[in-house]
Amino acid sequence: xxxxxxxxxxxxxxxxxxxxxxxxxxxxxxxxxxxxxxxxxxxxxxxxxxxxxxxxxxxxxxxxxxxxxxxxxxxxxxxxxxxxxxxxxxxxxxxxxxxxxxxxxxxxxxxxxxxxxxxxxxxxxxxxxxxxxxxxxxxxxxxxxxxxxxxxxxxxxxxxxxxxxxxxxxxxxxxxxxxxxxxxxxxxxxxxxxxxxxxxxxxxxxxxxxxxxxxxxxxxxxxxxxxxxxxxxxxxxxxxxxxxxxxxxxxxxxxxxxxxxxxxxxxxxxxxxxxxxxxxxxxxxxxxxxxxxxxxxxxxxxxxxxxxxxxxxxxxxxxxxxxxxxxxxxxxxxxxxxxxxxxxxxxxxxxxxxxxxxxxxxx
Amino acid sequence: xxxxxxxxxxxxxxxxxxxxxxxxxxxxxxxxxxxxxxxxxxxxxxxxxxxxxxxxxxxxxxxxxxxxxxxxxxxxxxxxxxxxxxxxxxxxxxxxxxxxxxxxxxxxxxxxxxxxxxxxxxxxxxxxxxxxxxxxxxxxxxxxxxxxxxxxxxxxxxxxxxxxxxxxxxxxxxxxxxxxxxxxxxxxxxxxxxxxxxxxxxxxxxxxxxxxxxxxxxxxxxxxxxxxxxxxxxxxxxxxxxxxxxxxxxxxxxxxxxxxxxxxxxxxx
Numbered sequence: 001x002x003x004x005x006x007x008x009x010x011x012x013x014x015x016x017x018x019x020x021x022x023x024x025x026x027x028x029x030x031x032x033x034x035x036x037x038x039x040x041x042x043x044x045x046x047x048x049x050x051x052x053x054x055x056x057x058x059x060x061x062x063x064x065x066x067x068x069x070x071x072x073x074x075x076x077x078x079x080x081x082x083x084x085x086x087x088x089x090x091x092x093x094x095x096x097x098x099x100x101x102x103x104x105x106x107x108x109x110x111x112x113x114x115x116x117x118x119x120x121x122x123x124x125x126x127x128x129x130x131x132x133x134x135x136x137x138x139x140x141x142x143x144x145x146x147x148x149x150x151x152x153x154x155x156x157x158x159x160x161x162x163x164x165x166x167x168x169x170x171x172x173x174x175x176x177x178x179x180x181x182x183x184x185x186x187x188x189x190x191x192x193x194x195x196x197x198x199x200x201x202x203x204x205x206x207x208x209x210x211x212x213x214x215x216x217x218x219x220x221x222x223x224x225x226x227x228x229x230x231x232x233x234x235x236x237x238x239x240x241x242x243x244x245x246x247x248x249x250x251x252x253x254x255x256x257x258x259x260x261x262x263x264x265x266x267x268x269x270x271x272x273x274x275x276x277x278x279x280x281x282x283x284x285x286x287x288x289x290x291x292x293x294x295x296x297x298x299x300x301x302x303x304x305x306x307x308x309x310x311x312x313x314x315x316x317x318x319x320x321x322x323x324x325x326x327x328x329x330x331x332x333x334x335x336x337x338x339x340x341x342x343x344x345x346x347x348x349x350x351x352x353x354x355x356x357x358x359x360x361x362x363x
Numbered sequence: 364x365x366x367x368x369x370x371x372x373x374x375x376x377x378x379x380x381x382x383x384x385x386x387x388x389x390x391x392x393x394x395x396x397x398x399x400x401x402x403x404x405x406x407x408x409x410x411x412x413x414x415x416x417x418x419x420x421x422x423x424x425x426x427x428x429x430x431x432x433x434x435x436x437x438x439x440x441x442x443x444x445x446x447x448x449x450x451x452x453x454x455x456x457x458x459x460x461x462x463x464x465x466x467x468x469x470x471x472x473x474x475x476x477x478x479x480x481x482x483x484x485x486x487x488x489x490x491x492x493x494x495x496x497x498x499x500x501x502x503x504x505x506x507x508x509x510x511x512x513x514x515x516x517x518x519x520x521x522x523x524x525x526x527x528x529x530x531x532x533x534x535x536x537x538x539x540x541x542x543x544x545x546x547x548x549x550x551x552x553x554x555x556x557x558x559x560x561x562x563x564x565x566x567x568x569x570x571x572x573x574x575x576x577x578x579x580x581x582x583x584x585x586x587x588x589x590x591x592x593x594x595x596x597x598x599x600x601x602x603x604x605x606x607x608x609x610x611x612x613x614x615x616x617x618x619x620x621x622x623x624x625x626x627x628x629x630x631x632x
Contacts, residue, residue, distance in 0.1 A: 220468065221476040223461050227454040234452045237415060238523055239440035239469030 014214070018207065025203040035192060039267060042199040044307040045206050046264040051288050051299035052209045053256030056216060058285070059293030061249040062229030063147070067155035068284045070162045071254040073276030074130040075261030077166070080178040080271050081113060082122035087182045089117060099180070100173050110171045119185055126262045127255065134254030138247035145243075147232070156278055163277030177272025184266040202263050206300070209256055214296055216252070225249055257284075283310075286325065290332045292339025301340055366393050368557040369414070369444065369527045374422040376406070376413050376581075383409040384420065385581035391527055391557035396549050398568045399561045401578035402601070407561040408449065410578070411529045415439055415446045426527065441469055445525030449532050451512035455505030459496050459515060462504050463487040466519035486522050494518040494548065510541035514548065526556045533560060534567055546571045569593075 007013040033041055050068055057063045084098035091099075094117070097109050115121045137158075141151060167175045187194045216222050228235050228242045235242045265271050274280075283306065291302020309328075314321040332339060338346075369391040376384040384406040391397055399407045412418035416436040424431045431439050454462050460483055467484050468476075483500075491497045494514040499507065504515060513533050520528050533549075534542045542564075549558055549571055562568055568575065568589070575592045577584040585595040592598055 216477070218479050219477050220464070220471065220480055223457055223480075224465055224468075224476065226456055227462075227465050230454050230456055231452050234448075234454070235465075236436045237440050237446055238466050238519065239437050241435075241437045 018211070021207060021210075025207070026200060029203075030196060030199070035195070038199050039195055040311060042202045042267045043264065044304050045199075045202045046260045046267060047284065047287065047307050048300045048303040049202075049206050049209050049260035049263070050257045050284050051291070051303035052206075052213050053253030053260075054284055054288045055293055055295070055299035056213055056225075056256075057249045057253035058288060059295070059299065060217065060222065060229065061225045061246055063246060063250055064149075064152040064285070065155050065250070065253060066152045066278075066285060067157075067159035067162075067281050068253065068257045069159040069276040069278070069281035070155075071130040071134065071257035072261040072264070072280070072284075073162060073166070073271070073273075074133070075126050075258030076265050076271040076276065077172060077178070077261075078116070078122060078126045078129065078258075079262035079265040080181070081116040081172075082119060083181040083184065083265065084178060085113065085117045086119075086185075090183060098178075100176075100178060101171065104170045104174070106171060113171070126258055130258035131251050131255045134251040135247055138250040139243065142243035142246045142250075156281065159276070159281040160278045163273040166273045166276075173272065175273065177270055177274070178265075179270035179272075181266060181269055189266055189269065198263075198267055202267060205259060205263060209259075210296065210300065212252075216249075217296060221245070221248070286329055288339075290328060290339055292341025294338070295341035298339045298341030305340065367391070368393050368426065370423075370425045371410075371414065372423045372425075374410060374413055374420050374424070376409050376418050376420045382581050383418075384413060386422075387578070387581070387583055389576060389583075391559050392574075393526070393555065393557050394553060395557060395573040396553045396571055397557070397559045397574045397576065398572040399559060399576050399578060400563070400565075400568055401584070404580075405578040406581040407578055408531055409581075411446055411531055411559075411561060414529060415444060437469075440523070440525075443525050444527045444529065445520030445523055446529040447513070447516045447520070447531055447533060449535065451509070451516050453504040453507075453512050453515050453519070456503065458501050458503055459491065459507070460487065460500040462515055463490055463518055463522050467522035469523060484522075490518045490522045493521070493551070495544065510537045510545070513537070513545070517548065517552070521552060528552065528556055528558045529561075530558065531561045532563065534562070534564060542567055 008017055029041060030038060050072055054065055054068055057065050084100070088096035088098045095109060095114075097106060098113075101109075116125075141154065146154065166172055166177075172178065181189050183189060184194065184198065187197070189195070189198075216225075224235070224240070224245055228240075228245050232242045235245070261271070261276075264275075284303070287303035287306040288299040289302065290306055291300065292298025306325075306328075309324070310321055313324055336342065336346075367390045369389075371387060371389040374384050374387045374389070375382060387406070387410055389410070399410065401407055409418055413420040414424050414431075416431070416434055416439040420432065422432070426442055426444065429442065431442065431444075434442075454465065457465070464480060464483060464487055467487055488497075491500055494517060496502075496507075496511060496515060496518070499511070504512065507515060513535075517528070517530065517533065530549075534545050537545065546567065549560065552558060553573075560568075560571075572589050574587070575589055576586040577592055577595075577598050579601050584601065585592050585598045587595075
């Protein structure tokens with residue numbers, strides 16, 4: 001183990017790592033980026049929060065969750081419903097119909113919308129509903145020992161079905177989704193000061209989520225999860241119900257995706273089926289794979305890198321991004337299965353090998 | 364000490380009408396190293412699969428008065444029935460200590476699972492000593508030598524407090540010295556447990572068995588001490604080849620099944 005990695009595994013190292021990240025996120029980035037660019041970065045950070053969850057479920061737990069868009073979407077739509085209710089209430093008083101419903105010809109508020117007037121209910125729903133759904137689905141799937149490609153296909157089909165379901169719901173904005181939010185818990189969303197505050201909230205959540213992931217990785221549960229990934233049968237024959245172990249990681253990943261979706265809505269200002277279906281779900285996975293799924297920070301780095309590359313490339317070469325994306329995926333899978341996070345270790349091994357050869361040559 | 368820890372009665376396992384195990388009775392006693400031998404396809408591993416809950420069967424398996432048929436794999440494991448696999452199955456990306464710590468923890472509360480391990484449990488330290496891996500606590504299990512992996516897997520059953528150990532070919536691929544060490548380890552752990560060993564290697568069986576059950580075509584052909592079984596005419600006929608051909612002096616070839624095994628296979632085929 002190199003001195004550097006040893007340092008970052010010590011208590012002091014971890015704290016200084018977090019301190020450094022906090023300085024970068026809260027001090028440096030707002031100076032470097034402003035307005036539109038900072039909002040864009042906040043959006044990337046939302047993807048990074050999803051990625052941390054995938055890193056846990058896929059990188060550590062071996063569950064290839066190709067459908068995180070479902071949970072991302074749940075969180076996003078739940079938040080969007082509340083924001084719309086709050087906007088309508090501000091304009092037309094309690095129980096008013098949100099503007100997009102008026103346009104769609106819906107005169108009275110659907111019953112399931114009503115509770116979302118309450119911010120507390122909304123936040124509780126964002127935290128509980130997707131997680132509970134993930135627990136139920138996880139139990140149904142993992143108890144039946146569905147895994148590998150079958151699980152991946154199932155989760156992806158779910159994302160596709162969810163997007164199609166939403167397109168058909170006029171009371172959720174249908175194909176166009178929900179947009180044009182004015183207030184975020186009483187604050188004007190378009191105010192640059194509030195925009196920056198939103199960015200700070202997202203950044204703080206990301207740090208908290210990484211800390212949670214770190215704790216889970218270092219706990220006995222984290223070791224057990226890796227054991228299940230590598231040899232589920234062995235774990236079962238030691239007396240553990242491996243399905244429960246997987247469900248926990250899957251549910252945490254769902255929770256993180258939901259939180260990210262809920263933050264995404266005020267940051268970006270729109271949520272539609274196009275942001276939560278199969279393609280976005282694959283984008284989430286792509287970032288994690290490129291960054292390094294099994295490492296702590298790999299998923300974060302990968303998610304940021306892919307989102308940044310997509311924005312930059314598609315600004316300059318709108319049609320080229322899709323090809324670049326595919327190429328990137330192939331290159332990483334074929335040449336760098338450990339992702340970007342594995343480059344330092346590889347570089348070290350390469351240096352070591354070269355040194356050894358040099359020594360041999362002189363001997 | 365001769366108390367019976369595990370009782371199997373009239374076990375039958377069939378796959379699409381083919382009876383892989385056909386009415387086997389078996390008792391595993393504390394203090395004994397009980398060898399299950401038989402040609403390929405005799406049903407040895409299938410019997411282990413049935414006892415541990417992997418294969419469906421009719422008949423009865425009881426431990427401490429509890430019927431285990433139909434119980435789930437983790438439940439049976441927690442009843443103290445541990446097994447190993449033909450190819451040593453350990454968690455390759457975790458260290459020896461982590462492997463054993465996981466094996467020792469099937470009863471841990473969710474709360475203790477969510478915290479970091481402060482120190483290794485005493486039984487993990489003792490077991491590392493016992494299986495000769497005390498110097499490898501921090502080594503990734505994936506880079507252990509072949510024999511060490513087998514010992515680690517046995518150690519994982521020991522820390523899990525299993526008192527019935529079902530070992531599937533524990534010396535497959537081991538060198539001469541490793542075999543002897545393993546033989547000693549088996550007797551050491553059998554002192555207060557029942558150990559069943561599925562094995563192809565006849566020399567290893569002769570050197571270490573306290574009791575032998577010979578399976579053939581899914582049924583028990585003979586059972587008893589090594590001497591009783593080797594002098595049994597039926598066993599000699601289907602399994603050991605000609606009556607005086609028990610070649611305990613021939614050196615066992617590394618990793619490959621012993622010679623008499625191959626002839627037996629040829630006969631069965």
